[in-house]
Amino acid sequence: MSEAIQFLPPRPSVLARRDTIISDLLDLLPPECVVHEARALVPFETDAFISYRRLPLAVVLPKNTAQVAAVMKYCHRAGIPVVPRGAGTSLSGGAIPQEDAIVLGLSRMSRIIELDYANRTATVQAGVTNLSISEAVATDGFFYAPDPSSQLACTIGGNIGMNSGGAHCLKYGVTTNNLLGVKMVLVDGTVIELGGKHLDAAGYDLLGLVCGSEGQLGIVTEATVRLIAKPEGARPVLFGFDTSEEAGSCVADIIGSGIIPVAIEFMDKPAIEICEAFAKAGYPLDVGALLIVEVEGSEAEMDATLASIVEIARRHGVKTVRECQSATEAALIWKGRKSAFGATGRIADYICMDGTVPLGKLSYVLEETSKIVERFGLRVANVFHAGDGNMHPLILFNANDPEEAAKAEEAGNEILKLCVDAGGCLTGEHGVGIEKRDLMRHQYSDAELAQQMTVRAAFDEGWLLNPSKVFPLEGRA
Amino acid sequence: MSEAIQFLPPRPSVLARRDTIISDLLDLLPPECVVHEARALVPFETDAFISYRRLPLAVVLPKNTAQVAAVMKYCHRAGIPVVPRGAGTSLSGGAIPQEDAIVLGLSRMSRIIELDYANRTATVQAGVTNLSISEAVATDGFFYAPDPSSQLACTIGGNIGMNSGGAHCLKYGVTTNNLLGVKMVLVDGTVIELGGKHLDAAGYDLLGLVCGSEGQLGIVTEATVRLIAKPEGARPVLFGFDTSEEAGSCVADIIGSGIIPVAIEFMDKPAIEICEAFAKAGYPLDVGALLIVEVEGSEAEMDATLASIVEIARRHGVKTVRECQSATEAALIWKGRKSAFGATGRIADYICMDGTVPLGKLSYVLEETSKIVERFGLRVANVFHAGDGNMHPLILFNANDPEEAAKAEEAGNEILKLCVDAGGCLTGEHGVGIEKRDLMRHQYSDAELAQQMTVRAAFDEGWLLNPSKVFPLEGRA
Missing domain, CATH: 3.30.70.2190 (Alpha-Beta Plaits)
Structure with a gap:
């Protein structure tokens, strides 16, 4: 698949201004918050999706919401794409940069701001890791429920972007069911707050919309999440x-x-x-x-x-x-x-799909998955969140054999289409990212896709935020 | 308050074309689905908010999604406002019509389409009453959780519009937590589907956005909701x-x-x-x-x-x-x-606020509520969903005394501001409607409100759907 990955064409005007842009960013942020030397950019060139690498224009690592707002205001005026990044554990390529983009990393914003047990909430900065929320409240008998396998590393900001799940979400729901409020920087640098400690909010549920929007509607800098009491x-x-x-x-x-x-x-x-x-x-x-x-x-x-x-x-x-x-x-x-x-990665290369199906179709989809993979002469291991129908077929292949890699990709696409055709959907928790971008047309009608893109434009008319993700590149307005 | 209610100015071009419009509607729908005689319009002139009455231009009562789509396509082309209506039980004036609007009532679409226990879902038409879903699955040991006090009458479509709650939502969540998918007619008559039987969906969570959008983003005609097993x-x-x-x-x-x-x-x-x-x-x-x-x-x-x-x-x-x-x-x-x-209504007129506050502030807000109401020389009864901080002060007054009515309204507004200032929000389950429209500025910054209105415009640029609700009338783009 790495051969085939397309991005929107880089903006030549941005590439040409690289030195000026870096100097401008250094005016806005302390020097330790701007990464621009090629060697230092390497850790940001990919994520956990596949071995596809591309260096971004620069990386900024702001320390607070005001700095995020300053960067967004600048990038908005200058027409520079921005790719937000948590811990880079995305399995769908959500954090893979593009060469004309600034990667906005939230890793320095990892403070727990407030624990409020009377309201069972934790308010944290977006760069806090998933697990450290549970760790912070464990001795008081609480935990934060969504638990992606990468919870030791992945950040709450990334979880919000992808509406992440985990093994224990069957009872407690995925991220959107445990998120009560965010502070978010809009594309032009305006800071807004959505939700709060209360259950519902007046007006539209922009909080629910933002959760799972893969960094395309704004940069979440703080989040208030629900704490749950540990069972006996x-x-x-x-x-x-x-x-x-x-x-x-x-x-x-x-x-x-x-x-x-x-x-x-x-x-x-x-x-x-x-x-x-x-x-x-x-x-x-x-x-x-x-x-x-x-x-x-x-x-x-x-x-x-x-x-x-x-x-x-x-x-x-x-x-x-x-x-x-x-x-x-x-x-x-x-x-x-x-x-x-990790264990699978020791014995073979693999791609993992996360299509989700109605439970009544579980056995059927498993059987058809086997047939598809066999047809391509490959092997599959299934390990997944069965209670909510969230499949995880791991298709094993040899990445050094381009033909086999192409077959694995094709088999994966067929499995995802199978999930959709069975009344399910493309992704239960990993997000669309780059991986499933071109399959969106299989799940959605033109009108449905157009409506999503119009909503996107209501936040970011110029497609600056994580622009090459989620929607097919062809036919964008 | 009834004296003070403002609507957007009626569109003279619509009022002038009333006869043509009714004749056009009669071409689109069977005659029994178009209500236009003054006497027949009376049941649609108000809702459960306050005794404010205004006759709409006409009422349509379509029998299926195709008819809803035909009406919307026509109204969109002709620039006619549309006010969707379930059972008219809104406590915030969400279904109060305006004189240049067609009321689109969903009451004839009251069929349960499918019960699917393997996936614990019910798929129903939008005009089904809340209670009848639970009744349909009771003998099989299931129920639908959100239970507004009006559940005998109110419809699932109205519940979705207002993101309705109820006494038993503390454990099971409000409507948005129990809604899995909808079929929806967009303002131009396009039919889209959002969500499904699966837990999450690829792309943006438009389903979550639609829930609680008070009929301004489209007309929901079918819904798939979560069923829950009755406890022992x-x-x-x-x-x-x-x-x-x-x-x-x-x-x-x-x-x-x-x-x-x-x-x-x-x-x-x-x-x-x-x-x-x-x-x-x-x-x-x-x-x-x-x-x-x-x-x-x-x-x-x-x-x-x-x-x-x-x-x-x-x-x-x-x-x-x-x-x-x-x-x-x-x-x-x-x-x-x-x-x-109902019991309160026997002894006095009342208005009921539904501001929601963080639980740590419950006692404080109750105390301050008493002070506010006393200051206006009125009485209050509090009966509410305490577990999720959803206050329901019933402010008692005599509607025949305009001065007392004005005081009640003013006291109500002060209580809602108190809730917001305590870290809460204007509405926990009744919606903004007309009632809290002008208080939205107290809850939201200009940027936050502008972002909500931009999202609205991404669905309905011409403000045709339930136009006088949710947002302050002044300063609209």
Whole structure:
């Protein structure tokens, strides 16, 4: 895919003014906040999507909202594209720069501003990592719910941009369900606030609109998020099945019965083997598919919920039910799951799709996914958030073989189209970025896409913010 | 307030063409779908806000999305304002027509299209009443969570327009948290679909934006909503306190401890007396403030949650704790609460604000509310969704006394400003409508308001959809 990546053509007038622009930025910001030497730009040349690299014009790392506003005001006047960046962990290429763009990194804005337990909120700067919010409130018995696998590194600003999810979002929702307010710098440098500590707001829900808009509507500099009380206890339980089909229909039946566990994660045989080899998590190796179902609450509640789940699993021919006996064992189970991408990366190159489907279609989509990948002569491992239908097929290939890489990309595109055709959507949590940009026409009608782009223009008429992402490059107004 | 209500000036060209317009509408729709005789227009001249009446140009009652699209296409070309209407239960004047507008009523589109338990969704036409969704799935053990007091009458389309809430939204969220997808007709008649049965969508969250946009971005004709499994059991419990302050700080402590009951409703002494006299719900009359706290789950879970709540309530000097002994008693407790507005209407005219505040400010805002109302020589009854800080002061006055009516309005405005100044917002569930339109400047900066209006223009450049609502009339672009 790296060969094929297109960006909007660079603006020659911007490229020609590079020296002036850097000197102007140095007037606006302290010197340590402006990165412009080629060597120093290298860490910003790509993200976690694929090995595609391009140096940006410059990088700014502001320390506060006023500095972000100054940069945006300047770039707006000067017509310079801006690519916002959190930790650069995007799996869809959301933070990949372009050569005429300034990367605006939020990493220096990593302060927790306020913890307010009476309102169960944390207000933080956008560069705070996801996990550090939970860490800051852990001893008081709270946590922040969305938990992307990259939570050690990824920032809340990036999470907001992509409306990130995670294994525990089945019960608690994704980022948009846990975000109460933001401070945001508009493209012209104006600072606005959306939402707050209250549940709803008067007027339009611009906060909901901004969440998941991939840095195209403004630069979020501060966020107020919902804190949740840690449950009395939590218990991940392993359910092993002979086939993926049994496991898939079991998931649909659990949710269809109205039970909402904290998490239902799915692994097929290749995924189990890869993760077990890496993490020694104690996954059963004699099964064809594995569900990790986490329940929480008091011992009695967990027992009662589990009993109902076991009964449903029995109807779907469950082979192994294994409750973990200790916190260490529970941590290992999650370690295995959360290191799935890293573990896969040790044995092959891979691309990971995150199409999402209605639960009733889970087994069908898994089966069709296998057929698609087989047709291209490739292998696939499935490890995903089954409870909310958020598929993660990892398509394995050899990146040094351009033909195989092209096949992997094509297979991935077919799988995403399959998800859409099954009544689902292109992305459950990773965002559109560059990766799924050209598939947007498969999900949306021309009128729907036009309406989204008109809304975009209501924030950024000149397409300065992260311009080459989300929408197909052809046919832009 | 009725004296002071302003609309955008009627378009003379529209008024002059009334006969042609009606004849054109009769070409587009079956005759029974076009209402134009003065007498037949009367039921559409106002809503549940205040006794302000104005006849619209005509009313159309389409039977399907295609007919809605035909009407919109026509009105867009002809430059005719359109006021969408569900059941007309708006408390903020959201459905009050203007004389140059066509009221587009969705009442004939009241079909439940699909129940899909595997995905826990119901797909319905926009004119379906809120309660009838829950009724349709009750025997299968499910319900639709948001429950406005008007749920017997109000429609899901109206709920989406106002992002409606209800007593049980503390645990399950308001409309936006339970809405998965819509079919919507744009101002020019184009039909688009937003969301679906899946959790998230690629591209911008236009669904979230549409929810709460008060009919200004398009006409929702179908909705897919989340169904929730009925809990094993549910139990409302009464907690009586000597003072509103004790009750208010108890609420903040319950939520601050991380417990999320299904509902925490608050009544002060005047509200208790009014509701008890009407519903004979068995509320204690010797207390100064009452909380209705509902817990749910198995008997063991309810016992455990209640024990924690009782312990917190004791720390705040709770005087009476009364668990109900039967389903009949539980129903009575809720009947008393849900009939609060009707019961109040029997003894006085009232206006009801729905400002929402951070929980830490509950007691402060209650106290200041009393002071404000006293200053105007009026009385107030408070009955509201305390768990999410959604205040409902009912300001009592005599509508036949214009001076008192003006005072009530002024007091209401001061209370809403108080809510905003306490870190809250103008409306938790009733919407801005006409009522709070001019207070939007108190909540939002010029830049924030301008951004909302630019987004509006991205859907409806000519301000045809519900044009006199939500934004101050002065200074519109």
